[in-house]
Amino acid sequence: MTTHSLPQRTSRPRALVVSATAVAAMLALTACGSRTAAGDEGTAASSGGTSCVDTSGDTVKIGFLNSLSGTMAISEQTVRDSLDLAAEEINAAGGVLGKQLEIVAEDGASEPTVFAEKAEKLISSDCVAAVFGGWTSSSRKAMLPVFESQDSLLFYPVQYEGLEASPNIFYTGATTNQQIIPGMDYLAEQGKTKVFLVGSDYVFPRTANKIINAYAEANGIEIVGEEYAPLGHTDFATIVNKLGSSGADAVFNTLNGDSNVAFFKEYKNVGLTVDAVPVVSVSIAEEEVGGIGVENIVGQLTAWNYYQTVESAANDTFVAAFKEKYGEDRPTSDPMEAAYTSLYLWKGMVEKAESFDVAAIQEAADGVTFEAPEGTVTVNGDNHHIAKTAYIGEIAEDGLIYPVWESDGPIEPDPFLEGYDWAEGLS
């Protein structure tokens, strides 16, 4: 009996340990896998840029490519909703060059590789004239070679870290000099000299903070701490401890997603206040405020190019139309507005070029403008970004964000920060 019991006694816990460790490893891997940038395998050119776009009929096809499943679905669904709204409006008003838009909708599933595959499918088998979508930088980086090799067009609606320009992508969200630099300008104007940087540990916050460090050095601001938390990190006790003892008089926050909630709860719990140490965030829009809990974040600042509260006739129309289609309780946000605007900008370019041809659109793009909800936007033909107005907003009790500062008119896009002496050597 004892000879039997001995190996079994030890083998049961060991088997459990092994399997549990395997589970842990498996989960860790799936978690990482979704964040790694896509490889380039989905990008091999297959047709070498011969366009199959069919413009002979009464309709023209365009592609919408957003994550409707996976971790990014929460955000990208809102972009899809506003794209649908824009397409509906354009069709109701007679279409583009007299042709009705026919939408081919795809799900990027929050995976860069899927974005690359679906982009390829939209271009070469659905023969769409242009694709609208993408959110994360890794999804954009995965799609970029596809659009370049197939010579098609992507309209990308989200603020990003800059340092990129492709003739095949139009960037309708902010680049760094339209969001991050105005955010820092605002802090400097308020007399803040000791800034603490906190961000999620991936490409956007790290690039943004590199730029902020260069800015700070040139403008007499001291960076008193720079901390990164893994995406999804929820225990901010240590980081907030470091923040508390750093002597910071302001925080620049590039955290993404859930981490913001944990960060702001911890910030409030240790007794930090908006008056003493305000936080400027660049990834929190109207949609996120509710999930974070207004009471945790009221009075804090954000830097964007659009808020639901922006006062313009175009915005009144946009907000009313959106609420009518999707419900009174749905707020509008910067990426949604940028996506909505991107469809109208494409329409403007097509009508200026009088053609759906990619080369003709690229040729005609420079100077195309649109009275967007955020204000007048203008396409820059050199870098394919658009001139946008920067707003610093304050989060109010009602969950909306109200502008407290705005730039003197639209800011010319400068993705490589060539216009700033201190930015030399970045990238």
Add this chain to the structure above:
Amino acid sequence: MDALFSQLFAGLSLGSVLLLAALGLALTFGQMGVINMAHGEFIMAGAYTAFVLQLVIPDAGVSLLVALPVGFVVGGLLGLLLEVTLISRMYRRPLDTLLVTFGVALVLQQLARDIFGAPNVDVRAPAWLSGAVPFLGMNLPRTRLFILAIAILSVVVLSLVLKLTPLGRRIRATVQNRDLAETSGVSTRATDRLTFFVGSGIAGIAGVALTLLGSIGPTLGTNYIVDAFLVVVVGGIGQLKGAVIAAFSLGILQATFEYSTTASLAKVLVFVVIVAFLQVRPQGLVSVRTRSLA
């Protein structure tokens, strides 16, 4: 010196969170050998319970206190349902329980998404938990003290139940020698169900407590499930004492590493320490001595 103390507290606090997430697992995984991947979703269910109660009861303080027992029952009932329908068919087949409960976890996540929507929701903390308590020159957030208290209370109650009550004796008997317990007149089926109810109920309590720290979303549980398994494995399968020591050690270790390096690096370093530790003691900190044949 201040920094040292506040980091020690940060570590204790992190440890208490880990402990709450792992305590129920120490019972179901440690004692019963069931790898329950849906444990994280029971935590999530507890968190959503707190959210729902807050909609019903406007006073945040009252709703939180009501949520603790209700969260226990909700988590427990989900656990009981899982045990009766699926797990009872696969005791002594840990890898099968892993796959089945992983599927259940995905189903529960989607269910939560359908019921409560994809965006995260927030539970307001009551006024008496906002702010911090000054202590030796530090500011100890009240929410974290509260969670620490819940963790300690849960451990105390659970170990008293295991030590002193007839249910506890039956659980221990079943764990140590299922066949002998059965022959002695213990209904091991009933015991299994009750153990699972209690273990999953503690996950529900953990969920309620976690609403004080972060937001509530369908994937809340996946953030904690790996850490919870690590605590149980490091602590030693089948031992509450081990889970307690492991949770606080890992919490303090994480906080210490994080203070001197970065959050990402600290996680890696903690993993390295765990891997090294399991090389030396694969059975974990505290191991069961049993004559069991099972």
